[in-house]
Amino acid sequence: MSPGIPRKITLATTSLAGCFGCHMSLLDIDLVLLDLVDHVEILRSPLTDIKTFNRQVDVGLIEGGVCNDENLHVLREFRKNCNILVSVGECAIMGGLPALRNDVPLQECLSEAYLNGPTVSNPQHVIPHDPHLPKILDRIYPCHELVKVDVFLPGCPPPAKAFFELIASVLEGKNFQLSRAATRFD
Numbered sequence: 001m002s003p004g005i006p007r008k009i010t011l012a013t014t015s016l017a018g019c020f021g022c023h024m025s026l027l028d029i030d031l032v033l034l035d036l037v038d039h040v041e042i043l044r045s046p047l048t049d050i051k052t053f054n055r056q057v058d059v060g061l062i063e064g065g066v067c068n069d070e071n072l073h074v075l076r077e078f079r080k081n082c083n084i085l086v087s088v089g090e091c092a093i094m095g096g097l098p099a100l101r102n103d104v105p106l107q108e109c110l111s112e113a114y115l116n117g118p119t120v121s122n123p124q125h126v127i128p129h130d131p132h133l134p135k136i137l138d139r140i141y142p143c144h145e146l147v148k149v150d151v152f153l154p155g156c157p158p159p160a161k162a163f164f165e166l167i168a169s170v171l172e173g174k175n176f177q178l179s180r181a182a183t184r185f186d
């Protein structure tokens with residue numbers, strides 16, 4: 001990032017069906033974070049514990065795919081409130097590990113988890129159905145199947161360099177293109 005950039009951008013982040021590893025990678029920018037503090041304001045995010053949007057945000061980072069109706073609500077909220085929506089990591093882009101259940105009917109998954117699994121102890125033989133619980137969808141959906149996604153950051157997780165390049169390109173008003181170094185995982 002060029003020194004002396006006057007602009008400040010706003011950022012929002014969330015984790016849907018993710019493991020927070022992508023958020024950890026974002027924080028792994030290390031000392032560059034100190035440079036970014038002057039240029040980036042993080043609003044709605046688990047990093048700030050701000051849970052609502054109170055204004056339009058420049059960049060929304062989505063970790064994780066969509067596994068329940070609450071995830072879907074949050075994803076739509078991010079799409080509506082973020083100028084640039086970013087699918088971060090393989091779970092958001094392809095469903096990731098949770099998508100292993102996509103070949104198994106939902107009822108079968110629930111029965112295995114709550115009734116028939118080898119470690120299950122459920123004397124009442126009830127699958128949780130409290131109306132306050134998010135409703136599980138028939139399968140895991142990658143984010144771009146449900147809303148328009150503007151940028152994809154591949155990796156599990158994407159390297160810290162990828163986040164930095166994205167933020168720097170938005171600050172500098174350039175079209176974003178990941179460098180080769182940020183898409184190598186060896």
Ligand code: SF4
Binds near residue numbers: 018021090091096158
């Ligand atoms: S892409 Fe990898 S690090 Fe990111 S949420 Fe999924 S499993 Fe975790």
